[in-house]
Amino acid sequence: MDLEDGLLMMPGPVPVAPRVLRAMSKPMINHRGAEFSAMYDDCCEILADVFQTKNDIFILSGSGTAAMEAAVGCTTGKDDVVVTLENGKFGERFKKIALRYGKVNPLENEWGSSFDLGEVEKKLEEGAKAITLVHNETSAGIQNPAKEIGKLAKKHDVLFIMDGVTTLGGDDVKVDEWGVDIAVVGSQKCLAAPPGLSMASVSKRAFEAMDEKESLPYYLDLKAYKKSGDKSQTPYTPAVPLFFGLQEALHIVKEEGMDARIKRHATCAEAVRAAANAMGIEMFPQLNDEFSHYSNTVTAMKAPEGVTGNDIKKDMMARGITIAGGQDHLSGKIFRIGSMGNVQPKDIILTIQELEVVLRKRGVISELGIGVGAASEVLDTLL
Structure with a gap:
């Protein structure tokens, strides 16, 4: 690459x-x-x-x-x-x-x-x-x-x-x-x-x-x-x-303004979560109270059954996209997609699109487009 x-x-x-x-x-x-x-x-x-x-x-x-x-x-x-x-x-x-x-x-x-x-x-x-x-x-x-x-x-x-x-x-x-x-x-x-x-x-x-x-x-x-x-x-x-x-x-x-920047970060993270949910991928955090929330700058997901987080990370890297795996005892158990900085909706869509290809090749999902569709619906609110 x-x-x-x-x-x-x-x-x-x-x-x-x-x-x-x-x-x-x-x-x-x-x-x-x-x-x-x-x-x-x-x-x-x-x-x-x-x-x-x-x-x-x-x-x-x-x-x-x-x-x-x-x-x-x-x-x-x-x-x-x-x-x-x-x-x-x-x-x-x-x-x-x-x-x-x-x-x-x-x-x-x-x-x-x-x-x-x-x-x-x-x-x-x-x-x-x-x-x-x-x-x-x-x-x-x-x-x-x-x-x-x-x-x-x-x-x-x-x-x-x-x-x-x-x-x-x-x-x-x-x-x-x-x-x-x-x-x-x-x-x-x-x-x-x-x-x-x-x-x-x-x-x-x-x-x-x-x-x-x-x-x-x-x-x-x-x-x-x-x-x-x-x-x-x-x-x-x-x-x-x-x-x-x-x-x-x-x-x-x-120039962007903090209100717009905060909204963009939150929406991009929500889009990743929506795509994961549509593909049947479970979030990693356990939110046990009303005060904790999913991160608005990185999404941590459990690796699907039969696949490791490191497998997904490696496959995504081969397709030109660098995501993160789990650290320490979470290595292999989760994978993480960042949505911080100057990330744009097109970056989210491309990432989800490639993730779908990886997951289909690994036998996790059977069809393409469901994750991209879910993410797109969320990201449309930024337009």
Whole structure:
């Protein structure tokens, strides 16, 4: 397969617009000069709308995991307890990060299953400094109840740290309204920029927690980012070409408008689910309450009987479309189709069309067109 002709339909990285790639080819500039400062401010201004926040926003040269570690490492000391909510790979990652800096009181669910808010509150009643949540667990295709967790965090006076890596820029995320003290996002997901940058919004309350710590991480010191950010700079050398790309990607976000962007993401994901349902493919997440939902940026489906998720992934790759399989113990059991970034209805239709061919050859379905038809009916609402 020619990589330039292939279609990425995985939960990040996502295809990048040609104008973003062109922006990255600009000549280098002085990263301590006025031109960089103007670019930094421009990015933060647009990101404030994406985050729906008045909090400080910082851009880190590092992936979403770097921002996750910055959030936990800057607020958690060795004697502090963090309640970590885990129902997928990235909730598990938050737990592992928290164990490096403090103590953990984990709530560990089956991957893809809803949290019991009563159980969450019991954990908080035992005492904690912070609670972590992955808003959209892409490993399992489930969106977790950030608004409700935020209410519990406020009730028990703990910091609310949220991974919004795969919702910010593609779904409705109300950082201030939900009381999120630190929210993080990665560049290569819904924002449709190249990998390598992450962004964090940080509340005054989170900074107050940092003042209580004896030591902070060095490279991921958010107080250092605050000091430099007040001067429209980064504390350490930024990945300038990635900033060029991010700025252009954020201009695309601004031009589309967040309301339209959120609707497009939600509709594309709904179309994938409609196609799966029409073909008799079962969703993977187990939604056991009214507060959890299917993800609006990736659809996780159970592999049909007699076929593995890896088989489907391999067959789709041979047809020029890259989707994702399951991670860790879910390998082979599920497959996942991303619908984030600048994904368009035609991308969804092409993906479903090729998936139908793959499934018919594997003996899962007997006729073509039923999935495409179901997806098309949903996508017509965008026209």
